[in-house]
Amino acid sequence: MLIYLRKTPVGIICLALLFILACKKDKPEETPMVKKGIQISTDSKFGAVLTDSIGRTLYFFASDVAGTANCTGACETTWPVYYSANASTDLNVNASEVAVITRSDGKKQTTYKGYPLYYYMNDLAAGQTNGDGVGGIWFVAKPDYALMVANFQLTGLNGKTYTKTYAEGTGKTIYFTDSKGRTLYAFSPDKNNKNTFTTDLTKNGIWPVYEGELKSVPSIITKDLIAVIDVTTIGKKQLTYKGWPLYYFGQDAIRGENKGVSVGAGPGFWPVLTVATTVAPN
Known part of the structure; x- marks a missing residue:
């Protein structure tokens, strides 16, 4: 059956609606991208912070400075290892700074800028940063540390x-x-x-x-x-x-x-810097 629409404002509107509905039917629905690997989230206190794909905060361990994972055994209960086979789907993450190591216990662990990455067991929800500063040697993983x-x-x-x-x-x-x-x-x-x-x-x-x-x-x-x-x-x-x-x-x-x-006149002539370092003299 043919439907005739008069050239009136109402008729024109009906034709437009039929055209829009037809286009929507032909256009496939967009699937939201699934996040994988390391992501960068913005925290109100710490700014840019590394997280996993669902927003759980990741951490650096100061004892891992040489790139070897030193949190093993009982330590892992508090600081579980983070590993993902995917580097990152976040375009703000420099993929060249993401790698994977094999730990002494045979487990794989993702690293960022050479630091193995961990979770903190007392972060009970995405976005929490309760592990930062623990023992003065655990810190939220960030992409922009100067020190x-x-x-x-x-x-x-x-x-x-x-x-x-x-x-x-x-x-x-x-x-x-x-x-x-x-x-x-x-x-x-x-x-x-x-x-x-x-x-x-x-x-x-x-x-x-x-x-x-x-x-x-x-x-x-x-x-x-x-x-x-x-x-x-x-x-x-x-x-x-x-x-x-x-x-x-x-x-x-x-x-x-x-x-x-x-090196120098004696050990400490070229000292390392610590929190306890005194202010340089004028």
Whole structure:
């Protein structure tokens, strides 16, 4: 049966509705993308935070600075391992910074910037961050740390091991690294926000200045203790902590190494930086 619609406003409207309904019927419904792997969420306190695909917060462990997972056995009950076969569907995640390691117990674990990732058992819902700061060595995993925290043995270029007071001996020290676990140092003769060491590029090859940007810091550090100075002798900018210009040691070849602690007039002449570091003198 043919339906005739008069060329009236009502008739035109009816034709339009029939056309829209026909188009909707032909157009397939869009399926929402399923999130997989690491995601970046925005937290009201911490800003950008790494989570799993359903929004559960992920964490870094300071003792894992060398890239090896040290939370094993009973530790895993509190800090379960995070693993996903998928790197990330989040376009804001740099896939080149996501990897997978095989732990000593044979389990696989996802890493970000070389840090194995964990959950915290007392995060009972997505978005909770109850594990941050636990023991001063567990921190929410973030993509934008300017500094990170290591909990590791100090071992000098001379092969000797040192305590946090630079006496010979064993025992972990909590100190600062860059975002990928490379140890940072101060030069003990430096002055407050003044680099007195780097007089030319040759010296920068031995003790390179840390050119990190003033971004996020772990919660045991307050951001007002961080600054950026100009090193005019080499045309670079350098991050400082409590006024101490920060350096790398050129012979620290891999993450977690801290060989520079034995270099100079005595152990600690080039000290690592800690929460207890005193303010640099004027």
